[in-house]
Amino acid sequence: MSLEVRPVGDHEEFGRAVNAIGQYFSPPPGPEMLERFAQFLPYERMHAAFDEGEIVGGAGALPFDMSVPGGSLPCGGVTVVGVYPTHRRRGVLRAMMDEQLRDVHGRGEPLAALWASEETIYGRFGYGRASWAGDLTVTREHGGFAQPLERRGRVRFVEPDEALDLFPPIWEELARQRPGVFARTEAWWRLRRLRRPDEEAGSPRRFVALELDGKTRGYAIYRTFFGFEGGSSSSRLVVQEALGTTPQATAEIWRYLLDVDWMASVEVSLAPPDHPLFLLLASPRRVRYRMGDGLWMRVVDVGAALSGRAYADGPPLVLEVRDAVCDWNDGRWKLEDGDCARTDAEPDLALDASALGAAYLGAVPFAQLRDALLLEELRDGAVARADRLFAWRPLPWCPEIF
Numbered sequence: 001m002s003l004e005v006r007p008v009g010d011h012e013e014f015g016r017a018v019n020a021i022g023q024y025f026s027p028p029p030g031p032e033m034l035e036r037f038a039q040f041l042p043y044e045r046m047h048a049a050f051d052e053g054e055i056v057g058g059a060g061a062l063p064f065d066m067s068v069p070g071g072s073l074p075c076g077g078v079t080v081v082g083v084y085p086t087h088r089r090r091g092v093l094r095a096m097m098d099e100q101l102r103d104v105h106g107r108g109e110p111l112a113a114l115w116a117s118e119e120t121i122y123g124r125f126g127y128g129r130a131s132w133a134g135d136l137t138v139t140r141e142h143g144g145f146a147q148p149l150e151r152r153g154r155v156r157f158v159e160p161d162e163a164l165d166l167f168p169p170i171w172e173e174l175a176r177q178r179p180g181v182f183a184r185t186e187a188w189w190r191l192r193r194l195r196r197p198d199e200e201a202g203s204p205r206r207f208v209a210l211e212l213d214g215k216t217r218g219y220a221i222y223r224t225f226f227g228f229e230g231g232s233s234s235s236r237l238v239v240q241e242a243l244g245t246t247p248q249a250t251a252e253i254w255r256y257l258l259d260v261d262w263m264a265s266v267e268v269s270l271a272p273p274d275h276p277l278f279l280l281l282a283s284p285r286r287v288r289y290r291m292g293d294g295l296w297m298r299v300v301d302v303g304a305a306l307s308g309r310a311y312a313d314g315p316p317l318v319l320e321v322r323d324a325v326c327d328w329n330d331g332r333w334k335l336e337d338g339d340c341a342r343t344d345a346e347p348d349l350a351l352d353a354s355a356l357g358a359a360y361l362g363a364v365p366f367a368q369l370r371d372a373l374l375l376e377e378l379r380d381g382a383v384a385r386a387d388r389l390f391a392w393r394p395l396p397w398c399p400e401i402f
């Protein structure tokens, strides 16, 4: 096999590269979907693997900013990664990951992020599990709040055109409040979040805005799935996104969703473990919650990434980073007063790039990494010191798989 990896040059190559992952979807992406996709994934960010001129794999990186503790940084949002089944396990993915990370680095994006189809794939490329996300289901009989909510807002249905004005500022507020939120372009809103796809015609997306104190302070996007079993409703309300800019707004938008009549259950995916619902509800024990890995983070440039987030005050910390894939990161780095630079000083901790990626957003403590044998504490108390610096609340939350 003679393998070459380079960005695609035109729409025809783009289609064949995206269709590597298309081999695993049904239906595979058609022409319309590819046209839409090309609106947020530029050709130069879609790498293809060629074997003697034939495209055998593809890997994209969406160019967006991502919120990090105390700010935001350019990030490659890794997506549509696939290898044609005819060429599996011959190093095609590895060749694409190498080239993509070099490209992300060359563009000055200090971070890469992804959602993993399988948890076993990306650790070897320096990605770490940096946030937790879960599917949450509340049944009608257990949807009551612990404290009575004095409702002050007004919820109303809106059409996509109006939602395009009203919803983005609320998403942007989430990005100011939490790490792990990627910036959405207008095309993203129109073509991904606010579109009503034909295949959802039976249960179309519904859009509601919450007005509170004269401003739009929350929204929800949801679908309902009708059902009746044994004479009683078994309908489900599936929330795609429900956000409020303030605690009152979040409580109100959830009260609305939990009160829609006929719904036997309300479900939402990707909820973080510190979602307000766990304390708003009177019976959190009755909530079904299945938590797993959420966003995976890759520190592509240690100096820029670590200098680009905020920390608690504390003494300097020296990290010995092992990075076989992005070898420019390999070595010792000193974090002092929020700046991270190369150093010759003796290290406090030694860890792989994937463990650093896991710790980066503040959700995974260094102590937990140590207990999982994922880092070495080289100086007494260094783990506790690192945790005081890096810990961040609220936890990261990325409410959409990209």
Ligand SMILES: CC(C)(COP(=O)(O)OP(=O)(O)OC[C@H]1O[C@@H](n2cnc3c(N)ncnc32)[C@H](O)[C@@H]1OP(=O)(O)O)[C@@H](O)C(=O)NCCC(=O)NCCS
Residues within 6 Å of the ligand: 020, 021, 024, 080, 081, 082, 083, 084, 087, 088, 089, 090, 091, 092, 093, 094, 095, 115, 116, 117, 118, 120, 121, 124
């Ligand atoms: C996952 C996928 C991209 C792997 O491609 P590939 O070209 O077969 O992978 P490579 O041959 O380059 O393997 C690189 C390494 O990853 C490992 N690996 C590859 N796929 C893996 C998987 N699904 N689970 C665990 N390990 C995997 C290989 O064993 C190899 O390990 P090593 O370097 O330690 O020896 C391919 O199987 C695929 O397209 N799967 C379906 C779509 C998908 O899941 N895409 C990812 C979307 S997030």
